Amino acid sequence: MSSLTHPNQYHLTRADLVTAMPQLTQGDVETKRAEIKHYFNLTFSTYETLFETLADNSAFYLRPCSLRHPLIFYFGHTATFFTNKLVLAKLLDQRINPPIESMCAIGVDEMSWDDLNDAHYDWPSVEAVRAYRQQVRDAVNRLIDTLNFSLPINWQSPMWPILMGIEHERIHLETSSVLIRQLPLDKVRSHPLFPICPDHGDAPKNSLLPVSGGEIQLNHQDPADTYGWDNEYGRHDTVVADFKAAKFLVSNQEYLAFVEAGGYENADYWSEEGNRWRQFTPDKHPTFWVKKAADNGQSPWWLRCMTEEIPMPWNWPVEVNFLEADAFCRWKSQQARLPIRLPSEDEYLRLREVSGATQSENINTNANHNLQFYASSMPVDRFNHGGFYDVIGNVWQWTQTPIYPFEGFKVHPLYDDFTMPTFDNKHNIFKGGCWISTGNEINGHSRYAFRRHFFQHAGFRYIESAAPVQTEYPTFETDTTAAQHCEFHYGDHYFGVPNFPQAMMQRVVKELQQDADLKNRQDLKALEIGCLVGRGCFELAPHVAEVTGLDFSARFINVAEQLKQNGAIRYSIVQEGEIMDFKQRDLADNLKAHAHKCTFLQQDPANLKPIFSGYDLIVAANVIEQLYDPAAFLSALHSRLNPGGLLVIASTYHWQESVTEKTRWLGGYKDEQTGENVASLEGLTNILSAHFEPAGAPQDIPLVIRHSARDYAHKLSQITVWKKRR
Numbered sequence: 001m002s003s004l005t006h007p008n009q010y011h012l013t014r015a016d017l018v019t020a021m022p023q024l025t026q027g028d029v030e031t032k033r034a035e036i037k038h039y040f041n042l043t044f045s046t047y048e049t050l051f052e053t054l055a056d057n058s059a060f061y062l063r064p065c066s067l068r069h070p071l072i073f074y075f076g077h078t079a080t081f082f083t084n085k086l087v088l089a090k091l092l093d094q095r096i097n098p099p100i101e102s103m104c105a106i107g108v109d110e111m112s113w114d115d116l117n118d119a120h121y122d123w124p125s126v127e128a129v130r131a132y133r134q135q136v137r138d139a140v141n142r143l144i145d146t147l148n149f150s151l152p153i154n155w156q157s158p159m160w161p162i163l164m165g166i167e168h169e170r171i172h173l174e175t176s177s178v179l180i181r182q183l184p185l186d187k188v189r190s191h192p193l194f195p196i197c198p199d200h201g202d203a204p205k206n207s208l209l210p211v212s213g214g215e216i217q218l219n220h221q222d223p224a225d226t227y228g229w230d231n232e233y234g235r236h237d238t239v240v241a242d243f244k245a246a247k248f249l250v251s252n253q254e255y256l257a258f259v260e261a262g263g264y265e266n267a268d269y270w271s272e273e274g275n276r277w278r279q280f281t282p283d284k285h286p287t288f289w290v291k292k293a294a295d296n297g298q299s300p301w302w303l304r305c306m307t308e309e310i311p312m313p314w315n316w317p318v319e320v321n322f323l324e325a326d327a328f329c330r331w332k333s334q335q336a337r338l339p340i341r342l343p344s345e346d347e348y349l350r351l352r353e354v355s356g357a358t359q360s361e362n363i364n365t366n367a368n369h370n371l372q373f374y375a376s377s378m379p380v381d382r383f384n385h386g387g388f389y390d391v392i393g394n395v396w397q398w399t400q401t402p403i404y405p406f407e408g409f410k411v412h413p414l415y416d417d418f419t420m421p422t423f424d425n426k427h428n429i430f431k432g433g434c435w436i437s438t439g440n441e442i443n444g445h446s447r448y449a450f451r452r453h454f455f456q457h458a459g460f461r462y463i464e465s466a467a468p469v470q471t472e473y474p475t476f477e478t479d480t481t482a483a484q485h486c487e488f489h490y491g492d493h494y495f496g497v498p499n500f501p502q503a504m505m506q507r508v509v510k511e512l513q514q515d516a517d518l519k520n521r522q523d524l525k526a527l528e529i530g531c532l533v534g535r536g537c538f539e540l541a542p543h544v545a546e547v548t549g550l551d552f553s554a555r556f557i558n559v560a561e562q563l564k565q566n567g568a569i570r571y572s573i574v575q576e577g578e579i580m581d582f583k584q585r586d587l588a589d590n591l592k593a594h595a596h597k598c599t600f601l602q603q604d605p606a607n608l609k610p611i612f613s614g615y616d617l618i619v620a621a622n623v624i625e626q627l628y629d630p631a632a633f634l635s636a637l638h639s640r641l642n643p644g645g646l647l648v649i650a651s652t653y654h655w656q657e658s659v660t661e662k663t664r665w666l667g668g669y670k671d672e673q674t675g676e677n678v679a680s681l682e683g684l685t686n687i688l689s690a691h692f693e694p695a696g697a698p699q700d701i702p703l704v705i706r707h708s709a710r711d712y713a714h715k716l717s718q719i720t721v722w723k724k725r726r
Helices: 029-053 057-061 071-088 098-103 126-146 160-181 252-260 272-280 322-336 345-355 480-490 500-514 535-543 554-566 630-640 680-688
Strands: 208-211 214-220 234-240 243-246 289-291 301-304 309-311 396-402 427-431 448-451 525-529 546-551 568-576 579-586 598-602 615-621 641-651 692-694 699-708 711-724
Touching: 029 071, 029 126, 029 160, 057 071, 071 098, 071 126, 071 160, 098 126, 126 160, 208 345, 214 345, 234 345, 243 345, 252 301, 252 322, 272 322, 322 396, 345 396, 345 427, 480 554, 480 568, 480 579, 480 699, 500 535, 500 615, 500 641, 500 699, 500 711, 525 535, 535 546, 535 598, 535 615, 546 554, 554 568, 554 598, 568 699, 615 630, 630 641, 630 680, 641 680, 680 711
Parallel strands: 525 546, 525 615, 546 598, 615 641
Antiparallel strands: 208 243, 214 234, 289 301, 301 309, 396 427, 427 448, 568 579, 641 711, 692 711, 699 711
């Protein structure tokens, strides 16, 4: 075994990489504390070791994929995730490095609202990120040593956000390895902890074997034996019909027949989405295949592994995106005159059950996963699972099923956008894990989904079945909080109270039209911080040249983006108990005409990137009472506003110690020295008066939030307008 010394003096061997997840329901507290601490440090070091495959620091700043950030983002992102979640959970009382954290917090999946503009980033040095990672490591270790917790560890446990950070880092161990695989060869190097399998040869002939149908019954609830992501929990019951499944994963050799038959040139084999991708990509073969000049009768095909190119291992599983796998199945179906297709998630689960290929948190050496063998695939006929091979491990296996919520699904309050933004019928589930899948990814309950054109270490197994597969799920916004805000912004008026974001922006527009410096400007640039589901931005758009809406919640940004793109949203709100009312709301024509001026981005209001500056108008409605340090937020706003610009703050001043420590409230308390009451407006004025003058008198605007047909919250939000001094 090789051994490497890391800058943090944490030593790793290949044996260390093979780990089991901590059991969360058994044992004693101190033993569990030590177990979690070991699991954390091993995870942190394994991730850092992966980046030792980069040839030099310049590789950190390349973008291997146009739809992803450079690797320096991902190097800092997993540590930033720890900081953000621990601050949100109030286990850390302050950030560790706000500049790095603002750069590396958000932007890891391709959404239309993801901020992938390189001009918005001044990336930190590799050395700075390494130092930051060490600071985070030290902070997390201190917390693990001192946290007061009990067993079982569940969603409410103070240890849960630490486990969340660990499993998040293990996800990025895999996704970062894919990006490294897409770097130029001269930017990577081999590594003794990540060797490539030397076993190459011809592939076995594939065949279809019967799989008996049966019931699928899932009921995964918290607390569970191991850590889980939100989409795993809930109930799911269905019946799967008999089908036949391929004995092996589709090998490189089996897929070659599709390539040589002109599969990439024939539109008939591809879905509508697949044809759009096929016309976009220059490759007429799998992305990781490399074609070279043939030498001495040898095959011209080579395979790009993570750090090397090797002669094509024909007996390894092919690695493709969903669209390619689907096209192959269409071609295969036509050739065989059989109903060949990808399995559904339920059919995969039935195959796993029938084959006896159980996935669990325990180490299972009868599968190529958990970094147990190599940093690559292995031959498709190596691991036998009840007559089938590689039912788990080797490469992920695409299914036809888009990710959807089980009955009883709910989001975790510390990570409310892990899955919700992917309930869009555009992210397909893959199952089984791959050679670098570890932790939660291989615990048997996991449900991961990617865009259909994305590349992971993923391949497929085809089945024969004429049974229909559900590939469209209702896209009503069903999350309670998001749906409430949809109704708040676009729904009915209640008790004669006008729509709050509309009324607020009417006041803002009036101020713009009366301001001597701004009223005749045609180039006004506006920013709304805490835009929620976007109504305020749409109301403002007809009166400015451009408006940017920022919100911490990807769920809310997703709704706003849907309205911008489609002009309509659908959501369900509670009538009473389990009785729901389904709504569709259209963006008004006068707003739809200007929606193109709106840009929606996910950002943490408490730690905005420096790029968000140079505005003529900034609006922050009902935001400051949701921040852990409202004074720091307000004190920095002048730097983002042009001289003579307007700042609009709206707040209910509803301070809660669960959100903001009392020492950081702007008001609503008695002065310890004088005993006098301190009003929030007074605290607000004291902070803003250093750079602003008040513009007009404060105004209370009512708002009503509907919880159900007979449960409403009626509040008053005070709007103050401030003009920045020149």
